[in-house]
Amino acid sequence: MATIQIKTEVSGSVWKIITAVGETVEPGGTLMILESMKMEIPVIAEDGGTVQKFTVAEAEAVNEGQVVAVLTK
C-alpha cells in the first residue's frame, strides 16, 4: 500500500474540507477547497485513495507545495 502526500498547488487559505478521514476518494476527486486569488481552488487527489489524515484545518493559511493531506492506496 502506497502512501500519497497531497500538496497544494497555490498559496491561500483552507476554505472547506469536504472529505473525511477514512473516506475513499476517486481519482481526480476533490479533498478540500482553498480560497486563493479570489477563487475557490480545489485540492485534488489525482490518483485517488483513502484519506489517512489532514495536516491542515479550515481557515488555516497554506503555502504552495505544502502537504495538506495524506492518503493511502
Added chain:
Amino acid sequence: MATMEEVYAEKKAKAQAMGGPEKLARRRAAGVLNARERVDKLVDAGTFIESGLFGSSGSRPEDHDRSPTDGKVAGFGKIDGRECAVVANDFTVMGASSGATNGRKIGHMKRVATSRGLPMVFLGESSGARMPDHMGARGMGALLGNDPTQYARMRETPWASATLGLSYGSSSWYAVLSDFCVLRKGAVLAVSSAQLASLAIKEDVDPEVMGGWQVHSEVTGFADHVAETDEDALAAIRSFLSYMPSHHNESPPVHPVAEGSGAAMANIAKLLPERRTQVYDVRAIIRAFVDAGSFFELKPRFAKVAVTGLARLDGRTVGIVANNPLSRGGAMDTDACEKITSFLVLCDSFNIPIVMLVDNPGFSIGVEAERRRAPGKIMNFMQALQLCTVPKISIILRKSYGQAYLNMGGGRNSDEVAAWPTAEVSFMDPTFAVKIVHGLSPGEAGFDEAFAQMNKDSEAWGIAAIYAVQSVIQPQETRDYLIRMLEVHRQRLTNGVGQHLMRAWPTSF
C-alpha cells in the same frame, strides 16, 4: 552440403531469434513484449517489410554471431493503412546498444522517412553506446559524429517515440527529438544509467527517481503520454499518428465524424459555473464540443493550468490550447508557457489549425516566476503564436487579463476571436489598478472615486462594439461556430499547408 534455400532459412531463423530463448522467456514472464512483438502490435498485420535483417555488429567480427540485426529491428509498415518507418530496439541483443551497423540502419530509416514523406516511429529501450566499440580515440572517431544531420530536426515528417524499458544515450535522444513521446510505466528515460550516475556523483541513484514516468510526466514534461503496458504505449502512437499528416506538405487526414458528436452542446453552458469565483475543468467543455471521443490530451500531468491536446471537429484535426481554471485558477506559469509553445510548434509544423479557450486571471507572477525566466518564456510563447501560419481561432469563455489576453490569441493574434456572453476582459483587477496608480487601498479616502474610474465595463459587449472580438456566441453555438469558421479559414491557396516558420525550433523546452 546444405542447399542455398537451407542456408537462407537457417540465417533468417537465427536473425529473427533475437537474443535467444532464455532472454525472451524472461521478458515474457515479466509481461514485457520483445522488439518483434512490438513491431507486430504497432503496424497493420502483414505490412512490415524489414530492412537490415542480416545486419550484425560491424566493428567486431567476434560479435557477429551474437548480434542479430545488430540489436535494432528496422523497416517499414503501415499504420491504419499509411506507410511509416520504424526502428524497434531489441534489448535482448547486447542491450540494443548503439553500434556501427545499427547506426547505419537508423540513418537509412530517417533518410527514407524524410525524403518519401513517412512518419517515423522509434521504440526505445537501449543501454546506450556499445562498449568496447566506442572506447578509445579510434572508437570515438569511427562511431560518433559522422552524420552532421543526425540530430537536426526539421520536422519534415512527424516522429513518434515510445520508451519501453531502460533507455539511455541515443534512444533517449530520439525520444525527446520526437513530436510525441510516450513512456511506459517502469521504463526509464535518462542520459545514462543509474549505475553510471552513481559512479559519477558517488551516491546511490534510483533509476525511477532519475528518469521514470512520474518525473517525465510531472517535472520535465518530456512525456506527452504515460502508458500502463507496452500494448497501451503502441496504441497511443497509433492514436497520435491518426491526427497527423504523413508529412509537412499535406493536411492531416479527415476521419468520419463519430456518432453522438455535438450531442452535449445543449447543456454545455452548465459546465461553466454560475458563480465567477468557482473553478471548473475546461476539459469537460472541450469534450462537449469536439467530435465524440476525439480529444487526445498531451502532457496531462505537466503544467496543468494549461491544457493542450489534439481533437477533431467535423472529422478534421484541430489543436486545442485551453486555460484550466481547475488548477491555480488558470494562471499560467513558465512550465505552462513551455508546454503551450511546444504544442503550437507541433500544430504549426503539421498544418493543424489551433483553437484557444481563454479563462485566466493573467500570468503567474512573483519572485519565483522571474527566477524561472518568465519574461523569456512568455515571449517565446508569444513569438510562437505570431509565427503560426495555420488558422487560429480564440474563444474567450470568462476572464482574459493583461498580457495573457495577447498570448491566448486576443486581438489580431488569432484569425477570429469570439467571446461567450460570460467573457470579462480588462488589463488588471480594478482594485489593484487603484493601488498601483493612486496608492490607495479599499477603505481609504478617495478610493471609491478612483475605483469607479478604473472599474470600466469589462463585459464582452464593449469589446465586440469596437470589433476587437468579431463574434459573441452562445456557448451552445460553439461547435457549429468553430466548424464553420475553420471552413472559412481553410488555407485554399496552399492546399491547407502553412509556412512552418518554426520547423527548426527545439523539440523540448
